[in-house]
Amino acid sequence: MKKDKVKIGIYELTGCAGDALLILDCEKELIDIFSAADIQSFAMAKSDNIDGPLDIALVEGSVTTEREIEEIKDIRQRAKIVVAIGLCATVGGIQGRYKPHSVWEADYKSVYGETEMTHTKPIQSQPIDAYIEVDYYLPGCPIGKDQFLNFFTRMLGGNPPEKYPQPVCVSCKHNENDCLLTKGEFCLGPLTADGCGAICINHNLPCVGCWGPIEGANYTSEYHLLKEKGFDPEFIKKKLANFSGTKIGKLIESIEKERP
Ligand code: SF4
Ligand code: SF4
Numbered sequence: 001m002k003k004d005k006v007k008i009g010i011y012e013l014t015g016c017a018g019d020a021l022l023i024l025d026c027e028k029e030l031i032d033i034f035s036a037a038d039i040q041s042f043a044m045a046k047s048d049n050i051d052g053p054l055d056i057a058l059v060e061g062s063v064t065t066e067r068e069i070e071e072i073k074d075i076r077q078r079a080k081i082v083v084a085i086g087l088c089a090t091v092g093g094i095q096g097r098y099k100p101h102s103v104w105e106a107d108y109k110s111v112y113g114e115t116e117m118t119h120t121k122p123i124q125s126q127p128i129d130a131y132i133e134v135d136y137y138l139p140g141c142p143i144g145k146d147q148f149l150n151f152f153t154r155m156l157g158g159n160p161p162e163k164y165p166q167p168v169c170v171s172c173k174h175n176e177n178d179c180l181l182t183k184g185e186f187c188l189g190p191l192t193a194d195g196c197g198a199i200c201i202n203h204n205l206p207c208v209g210c211w212g213p214i215e216g217a218n219y220t221s222e223y224h225l226l227k228e229k230g231f232d233p234e235f236i237k238k239k240l241a242n243f244s245g246t247k248i249g250k251l252i253e254s255i256e257k258e259r260p
Pocket of ligand 2: 168192193196197198199200201206207208209210211212
């Protein structure tokens with residue numbers, strides 16, 4: 001008997017759409033991707049989209065409006081497996097950069113004043129697991145092509161995606177780069193998940209943390225190390241909060257008091 005193809009939906013919430021674009025950019029593999037799976041919904045790629053039951057939903061972007069809360073809950077309800085793809089969906093991305101809610105509200109008012117929003121109500125940006133249970137995460141800003149194809153093939157075969165438990169420093173050393181941190185540059189490699197193969201440092205640019213935090217990342221230690229190297233505490237906190245703010249917000253508030 002012919003096996004049914006895996007039903008997949010690819011969705012975009014708030015973000016730059018870079019992850020959806022990255023999937024479309026798999027030019028050589030695109031026909032195989034669309035032949036191997038039953039892509040039910042992918043707004044950037046096709047117009048005949050169906051909102052039915054799914055085996056796997058891939059969601060990029062963070063939740064920034066009340067309508068998106070309803071959207072993500074609907075996706076969760078229809079899909080057996082939900083995967084957060086890209087940094088906005090996994091940890092909130094740059095628009096989820098940590099700030100206390102009162103500061104966010106003040107910033108919002110300074111831009112929009114009392115303007116009434118008729119389409120939907122904006123809310124402070126959050127990753128999708130703030131509202132639904134997420135089965136797997138594929139971070140990156142955007143996700144990498146090789147990682148996506150590896151992930152896609154594994155998921156079609158019923159296997160969980162690969163994890164990226166090591167920090168960027170591991171690939172960096174493997175590639176025999178000189179350590180920028182020891183040269184006094186601001187590098188977040190020790191805190192960041194290594195899915196990119198240290199691509200920035202390979203080109204002599206420091207890591208800014210776009211793959212998001214590794215499990216067990218020692219933020220306190222890196223914070224004090226950078227301070228000892230002469231970086232301004234507020235600058236360090238802003239940089240730490242840039243890509244991973246929603247996950248480490250509370251830590252940032254207390255990081256000054258904690259000693260490594
Ligand atoms: S340059 Fe950055 S990523 Fe490379 S070893 Fe140093 S701290 Fe780690
Ligand atoms: S080295 Fe850091 S900033 Fe550069 S792509 Fe990798 S995770 Fe992102």
